Amino acid sequence: MNEQPIGSWLEELSSSAPAPGGGAAAALEVAMAAALVEMVCNLTIGKPAFAEHEALMTEARDRCAVLRVQATGLAAEDADAFTAVIAAYRLPKEQDDRDGRIQDALVGAAEVPRRTAAAASEVLDLAERIVPGANPNVVSDAAAAAGAARGALQAALVNIDANRASITDESLRAELDDVAESIERDLARADAAFAAARARMGL
Amino acid sequence: MNEQPIGSWLEELSSSAPAPGGGAAAALEVAMAAALVEMVCNLTIGKPAFAEHEALMTEARDRCAVLRVQATGLAAEDADAFTAVIAAYRLPKEQDDRDGRIQDALVGAAEVPRRTAAAASEVLDLAERIVPGANPNVVSDAAAAAGAARGALQAALVNIDANRASITDESLRAELDDVAESIERDLARADAAFAAARARMGL
Numbered sequence: 001m002n003e004q005p006i007g008s009w010l011e012e013l014s015s016s017a018p019a020p021g022g023g024a025a026a027a028l029e030v031a032m033a034a035a036l037v038e039m040v041c042n043l044t045i046g047k048p049a050f051a052e053h054e055a056l057m058t059e060a061r062d063r064c065a066v067l068r069v070q071a072t073g074l075a076a077e078d079a080d081a082f083t084a085v086i087a088a089y090r091l092p093k094e095q096d097d098r099d100g101r102i103q104d105a106l107v108g109a110a111e112v113p114r115r116t117a118a119a120a121s122e123v124l125d126l127a128e129r130i131v132p133g134a135n136p137n138v139v140s141d142a143a144a145a146a147g148a149a150r151g152a153l154q155a156a157l158v159n160i161d162a163n164r165a166s167i168t169d170e171s172l173r174a175e176l177d178d179v180a181e182s183i184e185r186d187l188a189r190a191d192a193a194f195a196a197a198r199a200r201m202g203l
Numbered sequence: 204m205n206e207q208p209i210g211s212w213l214e215e216l217s218s219s220a221p222a223p224g225g226g227a228a229a230a231l232e233v234a235m236a237a238a239l240v241e242m243v244c245n246l247t248i249g250k251p252a253f254a255e256h257e258a259l260m261t262e263a264r265d266r267c268a269v270l271r272v273q274a275t276g277l278a279a280e281d282a283d284a285f286t287a288v289i290a291a292y293r294l295p296k297e298q299d300d301r302d303g304r305i306q307d308a309l310v311g312a313a314e315v316p317r318r319t320a321a322a323a324s325e326v327l328d329l330a331e332r333i334v335p336g337a338n339p340n341v342v343s344d345a346a347a348a349a350g351a352a353r354g355a356l357q358a359a360l361v362n363i364d365a366n367r368a369s370i371t372d373e374s375l376r377a378e379l380d381d382v383a384e385s386i387e388r389d390l391a392r393a394d395a396a397f398a399a400a401r402a403r404m405g406l
Contacts, residue, residue: 001209001210002209003208003210005206005207005208005209006204006205006206006207006209006212006231006275007204007205007275009209010234010271010275013235013238013242014237014238014239014241014242014245014268014271015241015242015245016242016245016246021239021242021341021344022239022343022344022347025235025238025239025351026347028209028231029232029235029350029351029354031213032213032216032228032231034217035213035214035216035217036216036217036224036228038217038218039217039218042217064217065217068217072209072210072213140225140364140365141224141225143225143357144229144354144358144361144362145225146357147232147353147354147355147356147357147358148228148232148354148358150353150354150357151347151350151353151354152350153350154346154349154350154353155347155351158343158346158347158400158401158404162404165404165405194357197361198361198364201361201364201368202368
């Protein structure tokens with residue numbers, strides 16, 4: 001998605017084409033959250049008043065730069081995984097390995113939102129950690145990052161739900177239940193990070 | 204922002220440049236939410252099973268197409284408003300109308316997140332309304348839309364907070380308090396819309 005103009009990507013998102021959809025939107029939300037954390041760090045680093053937090057700000061910024069690029073890659077992977085699911089369902093009903101091929105595709109499709117959620121969780125973690133030492137003039141952008149990460153977590157959660165419903169392997173279903181529970185905890189954590197950033201604004 | 208490649212926009216968002224920041228991210232979140240509602244409508248319209256909801260789906264889709272384009276315009280307005288605030292603060296301290304110019308710029312800067320929140324609220328409203336009649340195969344994308352609109356509302360809220368703190372006009376401060384309260388109500392409404400969409404997925 002990196003090379004595509006924003007307007008044309010949004011146009012594709014709005015269309016009836018199967019991808020991009022909610023999974024790609026989630027990936028872009030993670031990338032925005034990561035970019036906002038980087039911005040807060042960049043506007044804190046080098047200012048004598050926040051010198052004691054410099055090591056943390058540099059660590060958070062550098063990690064978020066990696067997560068931002070990874071997240072945009074997840075949008076393409078989501079489209080590929082979704083296409084594979086559709087192709088498997090379109091196999092002739094009499095084909096022996098059709099059910100297995102469908103299951104493999106569903107497992108692959110559940111993997112992308114899981115990784116999107118993991119990236120969102122890590123960005124959220126860094127947003128939480130930078131709030132106490134960040135330049136208060138831009139801490140509102142850390143709050144916005146928590147909100148964007150939360151949106152990504154919500155989209156990842158429903159995409160995991162949707163895939164889980166058709167997966168027959170009991171142990172994988174149980175694993176996805178654990179992932180869903182962990183996302184629910186992260187949603188509460190996102191609200192706490194947002195509230196902490198607002199409090200730091202001194203309002 | 205429409206013509207800019209996603210990767211380079213994210214790069215700018217992450218940088219220490221004053222814009223784009225949280226306000227532009229909020230605008231893109233609204234645009235994504237609107238696009239996801241359009242997508243759900245497009246995948247519901249024309250299917251005999253949902254024929255009775257066709258009028259609502261067409262109305263929601265067409266309105267969201269307008270809101271999507273408006274939202275991307277708000278990102279540019281946010282940058283302009285922010286630049287005006289910085290320019291006003293940089294006026295010479297001895298200039299007679301400096302305080303008035305700063306106040307005018309702050310009022311302008313508070314207007315953009317207010318309109319972003321209003322657009323997010325309207326998208327959310329349409330997401331809520333389409334959930335009961337939408338194609339259940341894509342109702343997860345309506346849930347993702349509610350999450351993206353929520354992220355936009357959170358970012359708009361902290362941007363209004365940040366501007367309100369420096370505005371001296373009491374009646375405008377009171378007005379912004381009302382806007383903030385209305386956004387808090389919309390955040391709760393976004394959670395309800397997300398839960399309703401998940402419930403509709405039958406999981």
